[in-house]
Amino acid sequence: MRPASRLTGQLVAFAATLFAALPSLYAQSPPTQGEAFEQGKALGRTGNAAARGTISGSTAQSTVPSYTTNPPEASYFGSPGLGTQAAARAGACASGPAADPSCTAVQFSQTNPSQRPSFSIAPTDPLLTRGRAITADPQAIAGNIAGTYSGCAVQTVTTPDRFETAICHQYRTLETLTCDKVLIVTPIQTPGCSAGQFLTRVTADPCPACIDYLAFDFSCGTNSYTMHVFTIDKGSGQVYMDLGSQDVPGSLNTQIPQTPGPSRIDGFFCYQTYYSQSCAGPNCTIGAWFYNPCQGTSYYGANTFAMPTTVSFSDTWDNQCATLEARSQ
Template sequence: MALRIVLCLVAALATHSWLAHAQSLSDAFNQGAALGRSGNAAARGQISGSTAQSTVPNYTTAPPEASYFGSPGLGTPASARAGACAGGPGAAGGFGEQGCNAIDFSQTNPSRRPNYNLTPGDPLLSRARTITADPQAIAGNLAGTYSGCTVQTVTSPDIFETLICHEYRTIENTTCDKILIVTPIQTPGCSPGQFLTRVTADPCPACIDYLAFDFTCGASNYLMHVFTIAKGSGAVYMDLGSQYVPGTLNTQIGQSPGPSRIDGYFCYQTYYSQSCSGANCSIGAWFYNPCQGTSYYGVSTFAMPTTVSFTDTWNNQCAALEARSQ
């Protein structure tokens, strides 16, 4: 069918060319344009308004095919319509069967018409590429054929545009913290007046008092205080004196003299010693009565107290913000 239409068009064009050969190309173009304009005016009145409703057979404003719009798939209605038309033309005939004729044609035509295998090297394609590559070589120079076509070279002036941009910093409220970090440092040792330990001895279980040796810290030594304590009340019964003696953390001190008194009323001598292993120390205390030839000893182990010092550092979390504000 397509080949027959092409041949008819070629024959018609050949006949028209023979009849118009006596005229120039521009005259033929003008006559064709005039014919087209006159036909447009007549055709426009036939397709506007209500003319189509009274002219086209079976015209309707609500065709059933309108339901296909927006459908997720046309497979189901297409199969149903093809099945309904498979029985052949109905009783209505004419325009009423045009839809089924088209559907039957689409179903049976692929098996009736041969398939053509066109390769990229087929002359239809290769010659078409030659024409599209250089149409002027085939159709000639159109500018010389039509007087209304002119070649123009248009030069546009340069366009200059000035763009202005602004860069600025927005105002924002930001908080930050400066944190003072205080770190305590504990150092074994004692401060002046700090109590260290008490050494006791009970040389006379039948007596009303017993011996006590108190050691407290001095600036760079110990204060040794010797006295007796009443067993019944726990109060100081007799004060035998105080004396600063050598002593400090982690030192080894042999037997060294403490407070002593020998006169017509008292007769005693005291001694002490220190032995340390790191911050753990032991202090021993002796009490001698040379007048009677008696001696007593007591010992106490203690952990050396610690002194606390502090170091502080600042954690400045505002440094980045301060740098931005400069």
């Protein structure tokens, strides 16, 4: 309950006082409509001050049963829904005290829908037909009030139907655009060489007093290296003595430890050869050893060469016209 209940009681008492005074007022000559309106307005204003002073929290607490300034329902403010609280309150009031005014209101809301009579109002019911007559011509029922209120004026306004025709155009302008389709060719270098391709030569001169010096030629084989060992005449530069060739394990861009090459020890020749390979990035170094175990001499030489590569090509299309082709669809 709220202080509004106290206000309602005050207004009812005021209305009763007003109606009790009406017979004595109308015992005199009846006023005009404008005078009656002004008198009623003045009488209402005189009661406002007296009624306003009696409306307060203390008045409501002493007059309204079970009034409190902090009702538990205040916690419902801002809740997303009241279904749970309403069901709990209805269940509590179903067996609650009959003297509780709030439970009386709850029970009334729960039982009234099934108790009030059901009825239907037809379109021809006087409530509707007379209401339409009043709406169509209020002056026929309430009279002409133009003389009472100077601010009122009778106007008849007729607005004809309005029709508007709207036209819009949608079109696409012609444009001349150009684009390119570019073939991008990318070379791909793969380490490797074909059979018989020369790689490098390592030379050695273990006997400065001799007429020739040693040469180690390395070339690519099918799946290995071919190591050719021979001597070269120091004066003419021609091959002086061929010591033989041998396929030795090896491939490009690999690390190869000291590995035996062509060797011969008999009554006429006495030599042993070895080779190795070490690669760092695109460059490889091949080392060669020459031993003469009969004389107890040895020599080591090395040479660095750029790793051979084979070239292949990859091509892709850069279609710069894709966006324009999509627009033309």
